[in-house]
Amino acid sequence: MLPPSVSKTLSFLRAMTSPSTFFRGQVGDGREQRLLEHVVAEAEPGNPKSVLDVIDRYTASKGTWFMNIGDDKGPILDSVVERSNPRLALELGAYCGYSAVRIASRMKDPNGLLISIEMNPQNVQIARKMVEIAGLSDRVRVLEGTLESCLAELKSIIRDELQLSAIDLVFIDHNKNVYLKDYLQLKEEGLLKSGSVIVADNMGFPGSPSFWRYLKKNAQELHTVEHRCKFEYIGWISDIVTVSTCV
Numbered sequence: 001m002l003p004p005s006v007s008k009t010l011s012f013l014r015a016m017t018s019p020s021t022f023f024r025g026q027v028g029d030g031r032e033q034r035l036l037e038h039v040v041a042e043a044e045p046g047n048p049k050s051v052l053d054v055i056d057r058y059t060a061s062k063g064t065w066f067m068n069i070g071d072d073k074g075p076i077l078d079s080v081v082e083r084s085n086p087r088l089a090l091e092l093g094a095y096c097g098y099s100a101v102r103i104a105s106r107m108k109d110p111n112g113l114l115i116s117i118e119m120n121p122q123n124v125q126i127a128r129k130m131v132e133i134a135g136l137s138d139r140v141r142v143l144e145g146t147l148e149s150c151l152a153e154l155k156s157i158i159r160d161e162l163q164l165s166a167i168d169l170v171f172i173d174h175n176k177n178v179y180l181k182d183y184l185q186l187k188e189e190g191l192l193k194s195g196s197v198i199v200a201d202n203m204g205f206p207g208s209p210s211f212w213r214y215l216k217k218n219a220q221e222l223h224t225v226e227h228r229c230k231f232e233y234i235g236w237i238s239d240i241v242t243v244s245t246c247v
């Protein structure tokens, strides 16, 4: 048996080289379903911290890597949620629901809602279940699809149901090639306002060059702070989380 740190590195390399990770949003070896089963068995229902701890411990002890924001970068996200106190947050890329649990559990507004858009139907089911175990189903809605395919539904929830005009916090953590396109779509649809905060994960690794260049060139539109950190669950790779405030 390999030590967990070695298995985790192999598990990470497998995920990074699997076309399924990129095209389907699951590694292709069933690890996401096994993670959910483990959380069902081990986490304390109704306790978001217990759900997050069980997920973080699973990757350390079983040596299986997951593309959750993880316990090293997670506190950056927590502090943005606490500081910006969102009534409405949007996440692009739910995966297994780890960051959704993190964000929703830090939202202080009693009417706070997180809408998470996820393209993979199996991940949608896993994320919904993860959120349910954490006791946060009334604060999180997971929509299946992409921003483009969910746009009409998203706008209807925001404008008709919640009677709001814009999103307070956006967490971008899906396909790195569409970070910029999706940001621009939110902006063009008038779904952002002055003070809206955009958090983008993995800006250091694997990186999103077009969004990175846009942030650098448009400092008058988005005031950005870069947080240098470690890549999720892999300490020897550096990463950057950007936190941008719409001017």
Ligand SMILES: C[S@@+](CC[C@H](N)C(=O)[O-])C[C@H]1O[C@@H](n2cnc3c(N)ncnc32)[C@H](O)[C@@H]1O
Residues within 6 Å of the ligand: 024, 025, 026, 067, 068, 069, 070, 092, 093, 094, 095, 096, 097, 098, 099, 100, 117, 118, 119, 120, 123, 145, 146, 147, 173, 174, 175, 178
């Ligand atoms: C890095 S994972 C998200 C991790 C999650 N935010 C967390 O920290 O727990 C990326 C997810 O984005 C999804 N995805 C990829 N492209 C997408 C798109 N265009 N729209 C919605 N989801 C997408 C994938 O299926 C995958 O589940």
